[in-house]
Amino acid sequence: MRVPLWLDTVSAPNYPTLTHPLDVDVCIVGAGITGVTLAYLLKDTDLKVVLIDSDHVLHGTTAYTTAKVTAQHDIVYDEIIHSYGEYQAKCYANAQTDALYFIEQTIQQLKIDCEFERKFAAIYTQDPTYVPVLEKEFKAYQTLGLKGNLVDELDLPFAIEKALILEDQAQFHPLKYTLGLLNSIAEASNIEVYENTPATDIKKQDSAYVIETASHVEIRAQKVIQTSHFPFYDDLALLFAKIEPSRSYLIACEGAQNLPEGMYLSYEQPTHSVRTYQDLLLIGGEDHRTGNQEDTVAKYEALKGFAHQNFHVDDVIYEWSTQDYETVDKLPFVGRMQENDNIFVATGFRKWGMTNSTAAALLLRDLILDKENPYEPLFSPQRKNLKAQIKNLIFYNAQVAFELLKGKLQHVEGVTSLNPGEATVISTDEGKYGVYKDENEELFVVDITCPHLGCELNFNRAECTWDCPCHASRFSYKGEIISGPAHYSLKSTKNKIDPNLF
Template sequence: MTHHDDISGKLPQVPEPYWRDLIDLPEFPQLNDDIQVDVVIVGGGITGITSAYLLANEGLKVAVLEAGKLLNGTTGHTTAKVTAQHDLIYDEFIQNFGRSKARLYYEANTDALNFIKQMVDEHQIDCDFSEQDAYIYATTDQYADKLRKEADAYEKIGIEGGLVDSIPFNIKVKNALVMKNQAQFHPIKYLIHLIHKITEKGGLIFEHTTAVNIETGERPTVLTSEGPRVTGSRVLSCSHFPFYEGTGFYSTRMYADRSYILAVKAKKPYPGGMYISADQPIRSLRAATVNGEEMVLIVGESHKTGQGKDTMEHYKALEEFGEQVFGLDDIIYRWSAQDLVTLDKIPYIGKITSDQPNILIATGYRKWGMSNGTAAALLFRDMILGKKSAYESLYTPSRFYAHPSLKNFLVENANVVGHLIKGKLEMPNTRADDLSNDEGAVITVNGHRKGAYKDKDGKLHIVDTTCTHIGCEVEWNSGDRSWDCPCHGSRFSYTGEVIEGPAEKPLQQYDYTMLDNLASDDSGY
């Protein structure tokens, strides 16, 4: 990758997650024929792969359908902390749901951590797994007080840890809260091992196979975009955003949040541990080994998808933070991640609706997918085998608590309506001719809002900016060269193809000659 001498020039040109680089990932065919299995699993990330492994181990015939490449979604863009410390959450859970549910959430994620550790030990998986203490730190009096309340919550539900006065960085902190014996790992190396075990047990895996709908019934059938169908006794929706919502209306019950990651060579050695700030803007730190060299992952700058400032500014803010804390020799990788947040911050895992008990869903991990995704797979296994699980009621998607869910439902949907209206009223002054190479923007053509990206060779790619989900207007994401929807987080490539749902159809494309003709046509588009 190309680097320059000045600090802002160190950022790699192309966003690329470290986890997928230099890894020989297995490849799988596209589904071409109708098939019948016991369990159909949609989504090839940590939830889908772990579910397939667990169920194949139980002698069930499984088929995994992945719309793109395995492990290329949220799992491939993670920070890969395996922990039950999910920001400041336990005091809030105790206040909103009571101590027993807060304790269950901790136990579910601790069970997931222990499962991963057991798998690594049992199968001798070389995936850079290491136990680390996890810290939340506060730099203001307001958040120092919140950390004290969170420490009280730890004590109430029996979490090993407590308050400390300092952390080993050049960061002035008021206090910090530690959760002992958490972990980090290389998720792709770990999951490749499970993929091999799935295929050894006769499990089927298909890439480039997009699930688009379900024909419900006693044995539901998953329909794919190319035509082939997969029928099973159960369907597990493990895609990042549910490819099928039933009557659950999940797009109104979650919002999409983006964050940014740099993998850097630091001048100062990393002191161990995993860290996250309680204050905004979020800053998260952990070490990683890249080609035998120690790197630091600097993470943060969280914001709602499609909303906020120029995305490259988020990378630059992390770079400045890294320079202040460590001193940077080089930035080797940069990438961003998208996460879904539910109304009450607990994931939706279980029956998609009460009247469709053979369709199960897992979504809304709120940036903590390594533990929550594994917890989801363990819960799916128990539900399919008919075993009772204490976690079923905690995660059930049918829950709808008056507080905070109702308030958050109203706030989130007011936000969606605001962006829906705002996007329709905005008419930018930019024209296609104003763009430099490798630049994108919303443009106006004859009074119509369109999206344009001029690639590095000077070729223009024009799309309609109306999201194909509910009609909000997408915004240009310069950091990832994508069109992002501010309403429900759908993302599209600069050519209009769907990168992430809930949208299923691409943005309409226009070639430059068509645009020229349409620009001079008073009838518009």
């Protein structure tokens, strides 16, 4: 079943669509784990808060995650020490462990049954040339006081060269947890929640902001918080140029014997991430930059091959995919977008958004309430550290420029045959169009120039979507927007296509 296990095992409440103008202190745009946690943290203040989502609440990346709740974020601490020094690396580690502790405490306090379990996290390699990388990260753990351990064996059904273990981490059901937070918000009189209410723009008005929505209903707010995964409003901060999208795939398998005890991640590519949920084995990985590969079906096949070869399981009951963003220096952007402004953002969690989102919400709560927070400088979207950023900044934008140019120059043949379930691109004097034929042989023709900054979209065969290789906006085959930074759907332009092409 191509839905995430998490969405299939809960029923989320429905919220109304916003149909009347609002005047609030705080408008939170985006109801994933970050926005919901922030709303929860503001429920006992005297601020009037509105939380809006363009889709259903908690149907974004949070519903598609692996949900390891850990401070082990791949290999990162050695790099942060080198880029920002020991103090900031310690801040990053503390922000994650504080977040893990906050999640555990909140679960106990609200009695949320979300299968939170303490587990060890392990990053392993099967390649001897990568052992020094793990050793350096272990040294960083020791410097920062993280409870790490280097081992030669794991309870996985294959040999490894080395693994770095971080004890006492956790895993949970991400939607049961966040729905628990939402339920407690329902009792708060200062918070309103609306769904199917996409924010499309922010305008400054006197000392406040007006958030425009797709249905032209406006929200006036003193502070705006973009927890929309990718900021829908850039405010000249040019964050989209400093963030790279990466897509990954997950499968949940039934019938594995000897389920492993911990949570695992391979260091080498293609990455393989392993955890359990009840008696299911979850395997993830096969990452790639969003929009740059059409044969996404092969990614699921590769994960199934890994499950079969190593765990002897073939019974895949769920499969799903999603994307997350990585910043140029691997640290999230959380805080004020511009100095002295009251538009805030939280993005760039690098597939470690369970603790990072919670750390972000705790930091944003303090910024909204004008309280000091030790992690503010480290996560500030305005931070400058050319040493850490410049290489990736050039690389990301060279990729975007390449995709933009490639899309414009690519020569596309006319099409005479298309099987159901297939898509192709055709060129006309008017531009390039994506054509998809559904199972009923109906054709859907859309203008595949991305409404964000004009890159040409690529077809994603596994999800039947048009994906942007530049900043990862995604659209259904009918052209409806699935996720930004683009605000608008694709133009459907059947009339401009020569019917003789088909």
